[in-house]
Amino acid sequence: MDEPEFGPDHQPLPEGGWSESMTTLHDAIVVPPVESQFVQEAGILHADGRYCPEGALWRKYRPITTEPSMPAQIDETLPGRWLWGGVLWAHFGHFLVESASRMWALSHLDKPVDGILFIPKRPKVGEEVRGFHREYFGLMQPGLPVKATANPVRVEELVVPGQGFGLGKIIAGTPKYRAAVHRDFARDVKPDGPEKIYISRSKLGLGKGGLLGEERLEEYLGRDGYEVFHPQEHSLTEQLARYKAARKVVAADGSALHMFAMVGRADQPVAMILRRQSDANNLLALNVAHFCGSSPLVINALQTEWVPKTKKKSSRLSFGELNHAGIGQALEQDGFISDGSHWAPLTAEERDQLLVDKGMGGNDLFVESPAFVKARVRAVRQARRERRARKQSAQNAAE
Numbered sequence: 001m002d003e004p005e006f007g008p009d010h011q012p013l014p015e016g017g018w019s020e021s022m023t024t025l026h027d028a029i030v031v032p033p034v035e036s037q038f039v040q041e042a043g044i045l046h047a048d049g050r051y052c053p054e055g056a057l058w059r060k061y062r063p064i065t066t067e068p069s070m071p072a073q074i075d076e077t078l079p080g081r082w083l084w085g086g087v088l089w090a091h092f093g094h095f096l097v098e099s100a101s102r103m104w105a106l107s108h109l110d111k112p113v114d115g116i117l118f119i120p121k122r123p124k125v126g127e128e129v130r131g132f133h134r135e136y137f138g139l140m141q142p143g144l145p146v147k148a149t150a151n152p153v154r155v156e157e158l159v160v161p162g163q164g165f166g167l168g169k170i171i172a173g174t175p176k177y178r179a180a181v182h183r184d185f186a187r188d189v190k191p192d193g194p195e196k197i198y199i200s201r202s203k204l205g206l207g208k209g210g211l212l213g214e215e216r217l218e219e220y221l222g223r224d225g226y227e228v229f230h231p232q233e234h235s236l237t238e239q240l241a242r243y244k245a246a247r248k249v250v251a252a253d254g255s256a257l258h259m260f261a262m263v264g265r266a267d268q269p270v271a272m273i274l275r276r277q278s279d280a281n282n283l284l285a286l287n288v289a290h291f292c293g294s295s296p297l298v299i300n301a302l303q304t305e306w307v308p309k310t311k312k313k314s315s316r317l318s319f320g321e322l323n324h325a326g327i328g329q330a331l332e333q334d335g336f337i338s339d340g341s342h343w344a345p346l347t348a349e350e351r352d353q354l355l356v357d358k359g360m361g362g363n364d365l366f367v368e369s370p371a372f373v374k375a376r377v378r379a380v381r382q383a384r385r386e387r388r389a390r391k392q393s394a395q396n397a398a399e
Contacts, residue, residue, distance in 0.1 A: 008053035011061055012163040014172040014290075019162040022105055023054050028158035030084075031068040032119035032150055041068040042119055044084065044160060055160050057087045057098060060168035071152035078149075080114035081157040088118035088133065088148050090125060093255030095133065096262075097287075098166050104180040105161035106141050113159060115145035126150045135236045139186045171283045172290040181262050181291070189237055189263075191245035194227045199251035199260070201275070203230050206319045206358050206366075211252055211275050212306065213322040213346050213354065220328065221250060224337040231256045248336055257284055257296075266293035271336050273327060274300045276318040277371070297334050301326030303345055305369040306360070318369070321351060 004010075006017025013019060027047035033040035042065045044055035049070045056063040065087060086102060089095040099118065116137060120126060127148045137146050163170065164177030173181070198221045202214040211217070218228045226248075231239045236259070243249070243260045250271045251257050257272060264270065270288055289295040303321040328340025346354065360366055 008056070008162075011058050011168055012166065012170045012174075014170055014174050016174060017162075018054055019164050019170060020104075020174050020176045021054065021162045022108065023052065023160045025052060025158045025160060026156070028052070028155045028160075029071065029074065030117065030119065030149060030153050030155055030158070031071060032152070033065075033121075033123055036122050036124065039064050039066060041066050042087075043068055044158065045070060052160060054162055055084055055086065056163075057101075058163055058166060058168065058170070059098070074152045074154050076149075076151065077154045077156065078117070078147075079156050081111070081159065082115055082117045082147075082155055083109075083113040084158055084160040085116040085118040085146075086163070087121050088129070089121050090128075090130065091255075092132065093258055094121075095136075096255065096258040097171075099133075100136065100140075101163045101165040101170075101177070102161040103137070103140050104164045104174070104177040105159065106144075107180045107184055108161075108176065109159065113144075115147055117155065117158070118146070118148040120148050120150060123150065132236055139189070139236065139240070140184055167283055171287050173287075178291060185262055186237070186240045186244075189240045189244065191241060192238075193229075193242035193245035194225075195245070195247040196224075196226045197229045197242060197246045197249055198226045199249065199254075199256045200228050200230055201252045201254055202228075204232065206306075206360055210319045211273070211322055212319055212351065212358075213324065214252065216324060216346070217273075217322060217327065220324065220340075220343050221337070226250060231259070250331065250336060253284055257288055261288045261291040264288065264292035268292065269294075269334070269336065270296040271331060271334065272296045272298050273322075274298065274302060275320040276305055277302070277369075297330065297336070299327055299330045301330065305371075306366040307369045309365055309367045319366070321346070 004013055004015060006013065008018040025046055029045040031042055031045060033042040044052040046052060051067040057065045083105060084102065085099060087099060089099050127150045129146050129148050134146055137144055164174040198218060200214065200218060201210050202218065204210055206212065222228065229242055239259060240263050244263050246268060248269050249260065253272050253274050272285060285296055285298050301323040303323040305318055305320050307318045324343040324345045328343030331337045332340035
């Protein structure tokens, strides 16, 4: 078996290597992206123009920030000592997993820094730092300034930590990253909330990757004592207080579980209800398992999936149609609810009306996933063959 590659030209790994290293540059040149692309030329150059690969953002097997050219002009010099944060995402989930991936270094610095320096993911966002960005880093180290630069800047001293967390194998987090989160993040937030919560997506709308029939799911869980919690309506501090207080957690798969994982414990059973067919679900479950010390119950109870008509495949915009009976059975078996036998899925008429009510009727934007349609046809054909085989077997036995 080949040994893993640990250098900065290879993906960051939870076992260590460059993902747990720190590099200090003097007169570093930070180059933000100029185009809004998935893979962008952006990052850090040494004073002499050499590329600093330790500053790249990796996703799975490849960097999505690549070596930039030396800027023709640098109009600003940032004095002092700064910590490299990398790419600042406006998307909450990607922010948690990718923008916060270097914060482990705060507890390993030999001397303080003047702030955290980022580049924006989208150039049009400019130098905006949002409230939840500041609140998150304040929960890690209060009072630390956060800055994003939309123009090339020379930095007097820049500390570049390795990427200790992210999407791919590094979703487990390095030991240094997990230890820093468990020791420092939200340590002053006290548990506050009910013992059983359902982390919902129902107020986000189907167009952002929701669950068709989620309101019925909320009704069923409410009868079993679960409080329906909409995290986007609360501050990060309030969210974390709820997550710390809960004894049982049921959640639609999504970004909120990345936040839960940062404070979750092994004695808090978690059930994750899938909203689409995606490899991202596996990474989310691994994130919870490695950070909390116990694996979540992953419930795949999709009646079908609705996908954008233009692409007809699963994506972050897809939404799942729930099979409530399957969810109730799974939750009952694992002790999350007392009785799921009365849980019933939507009828075809209820489903069609819901689509209309939510502005998704008429198949103008979304269609049923071809993969689910094919699977249903195969299941019908297989059932027909089995009936024929049983009938033939009975006839042969009678002869």
